[in-house]
Amino acid sequence: MAPGFFEESTVLLNFVALATVFAARADERSPVLRINQHIIRFGRLALGAMCLLFMLVPASAAPPSPGPRHAIAMHGEPLYPEGFTHFGYANPEAPKGGAIVYGATGSFDSLNPFIVRGTSAIGLREHVFESLLARGYDEPFTLYGLLAETVEVPEDRSWVAFTLNPAARFSDGVPVSVDDVIYSLEMLRDKGRPNYKTYYSKVERIERIGKRGVKFHFIPDGDREIPLILGLMPIIPKHVYEKRDFSRAGFETPIGSGPYVVEKMRPGASITYKRDTTYWGEWLPVNVGQNNIDRITYEYFRDANASFEAFKSGIYQARPEDDPGRWNTSYDFPALREGKVRKETFESGMPSGMYALVFNTRRAPFTDIRVRQALIQLFNFEWVNRNLHYGSYVRTQSFFDNSELGSHGREASERERSLLAPFAGAVAPDIMARGWQAPKGDPSGQDRANRARATALLKDAGYEVRRGIMTQKETGRPLAFEILVATPGEERLALTYSRMVKRIGVNAIVRNVDPSQYQERRNNYDFDTIFNSWFSSLSPGNEQSFYWGSEAADQPGTRNYMGAKEPAIDAMIDAMLVARTREEFVAVVRAMDRVLLSGAYMIPLYHQPEQWVALWKKVKTPETRSLYGYRSSTWWIDQD
Incomplete structure (x- = not known):
């Protein structure tokens, strides 16, 4: 999950459920996935018998658990023990007060961050709304008590129970209740973004436990991450939103339980959050040393250049930088020379993620993998990095570069091979042997070898050059596509790539x-190609279905922009969610990485080797960094 802005009657039942699930998923082409029909028939008989047994067993019967705890980790134990006082990357002595302005580009037309309709203002989810548990950023994926003071799961994670903190309040003073939790799940599942439906539809039954407890029972698919996903569910007040049209984008003032409230906003131009001095959770361990600044404003600018000029003049005070040209040459303005602004770099222990030019495989010519492979050959990273980016970037060769999860440079383990065995051909032999290796470009720009390989691939796909134009032989149609962009940086890169493909007669039209x-x-999905970034964490999970799952390919609003529908990807995501050890988890993620790269769904581009941030002098940061790099929620303002 991505961080915020700036960043055994039961045994028999489980057997029956698993038999049914595996039978439904079985691929008749693969003996590995085939289920013996006698077992299935037995399962059906057993299921009928168990229906009678259920009449005799109390509804609350469930696997035992170790009991309520202060935290839950995806794998292993939480880093921080019960009774800890604050996260290591937060300064408990940080003073409160002051104000900060951040810059944003574009606009917004909604204060509802939970729906597809409209573009919501930045910061609502981070500042106004809270979840049952809060993430610790010193470890891959561990959650600690926030609105819920305890969390409880059995060993098989077939259910999760939360006990609400009795002090929890919304900003209007109304206590957070079990009704609010249930209402939140139902509204987000039924009217929220597609990923909410994907996650929360796994809840089969909800059980109230006393006045402050709620237990979610899950469908028997073995998903071990779903208790944590429920822990991160944003909680919205029923007494407020049941009187509103939740599916509507608009400017009704949002009400949450978080440390800030919306103080004012100018539609599409700016939004200001004011620290709630009566915030109920200020002294929780997950909040100590955080949420220090009294007022946080996001000012919107037309484009990156206008935004940078505003930063130079002090209109806003914190700027994450992603343009190496600007980072290397443009930070020489008076305020920096006078010591009023400083440049900082932050190391991150996180995977690089994937920034890429994405092919929409729902459309021709990208339905043909050979066309996609050819276009990948034509991107000359070495020239781009030297001439556009001052040599500041590193080529991305895995969805999880810079971490143990990436497949680049690694031969597939025996466990990876066994996971992929039912899906013959899903991984290219060279990627199985050593991961994906990006084509080596020519810094001079000649790049003849890669152009020759691209031309050969297109010839194999039925193309030839006619009068300087790459043409499909059968139809006479030129090979052409559109690159959709929305920023000057994207446009510059798109125009550069357009010139590269033009050299073999391919026409890439840039549309801003x-x-x-x-x-x-x-x-x-109304595009041929777009640039897109996918965040990667050390604990990928359910969001991967939203990124690359087959079901997401046809649902508007997902991040499966390329339209991937690959059974091997779906199977690896399923295996990822049921992995019980870190070793098994790493093997599954690497296997998925190999399948994604073998599909040639995009041109992997590049990533920063570290985080670049420019700050005005008054903005202070803790000495200790999180595993994720900087966390703006831990900053404070020097008011001297």
Whole structure:
């Protein structure tokens, strides 16, 4: 899950359920997945018998658990013990007060961050709304008590129970109740973004436990991450939102339980959050040393250049930088020379993620993998990095570069091979042997070898050059496509790539549209190619279905922009969610990485080797960094 802005009657039942699930998923082409029909028939008989047994067993019967705890880790034990006082990357002595302004580009037309419709203002989820548990950023995936003071799961994670903190309040003073928790799940599942439906539809039954307890029982699919996903569910007040149209994008003031409230906003231009001095959870261990600044404002600017000029003049005070040209040459303005602004770099222990030019495989010519492979050959990273980016970037060769989860440079283990065995051909032999190796470009720009390979692939796909134009032999149709962009940086890179493919007769048309139109077209997959970034964590999970799962390919608003529908990807995601050890988990993620790269769904581009941030002098940061790099929630303002 991505961080915020700036960043054994039961045994028999389980047997029956698993038999049914595996039978439904069985691929008749694969003996590994085939289920013996006698077992299935037995399962059906047993299921009928167990229906009678259920009449005799109390509804609350469930696997035993170790009892309520202060935290839950995806794998292993939480880093921080019960009774800890604060996270190591937060300064408990940080003073409160002051104000900060951040810059944003584009616009917004909604204060509802939970729906597909509209573009919501930045910061709502981070500042106004809270979840049952809060993430610790010193470890891959561990959650600690927030709205819920305890969490409880059995060993098989077939259910999760939360006990609400009796002090928890919404900003209007109304206590957070079990009704609010249940209402939140139902509204988000039924009217929220597609990923909410994917996650929360796994809840089979909800059980109230006393006045402050709630237990979620899950469908028997073995997903061991879903208790943590429920822990991160945003909680919205029923007494407020049941009187509103939740599916509507608009500017009704949001009400949550978080440390800030919306103080004011100018539609599409700015939004200001004010620290709630009566915030109920200020002294919880997960909050100590955080949420220090009294007022947080996001000012929106037309584009990156206008935004940078505003930063130079002090209109806003904190700027994450992603343009190496600007980072290397443009930070020489008076305020920096006078010591009023400083540049900082932050190391991160996180995977690089994936920034790529994405092919929409729902459309021709990208339905043909050979065309996609050819276009990958034509991107000359070495020239781009030297001439556009001052040599500041590193080529991305895995969805999880810079971590143990990446497959680049690693031969597939025996466990990976066994996981992939039912899916012959899903992984290219060279990627199985050593991961994906990016084509080696020519810094001079000649790049003849890669152009020759691309031309050969296109010839094999039925293309030939006619009068300088790459043409499909059968139809006479030129090989052409559109690159949809919304920022000057994207446009510059797209134009550069367009010139590269033009050298073998391919026509890449660059189309620059306004941010709102871009968002609409992206949500509805109305494009040929786009640039996109996918965040990667050390604990990928359910969000991977939202990124690359087959079901997400046809649902508007997901992040499966390429339209992947690959059974091997779906199977690896399923295996990822049931992995019980870190070793098994790493093997599954690497296997999925190999399948994604073998599909040639995109041109992997590049990533920063570290985080670049420019700050005005008054903005202070803790000495200790999190595993994820900087955390803006831990900053404070020097008011001297």
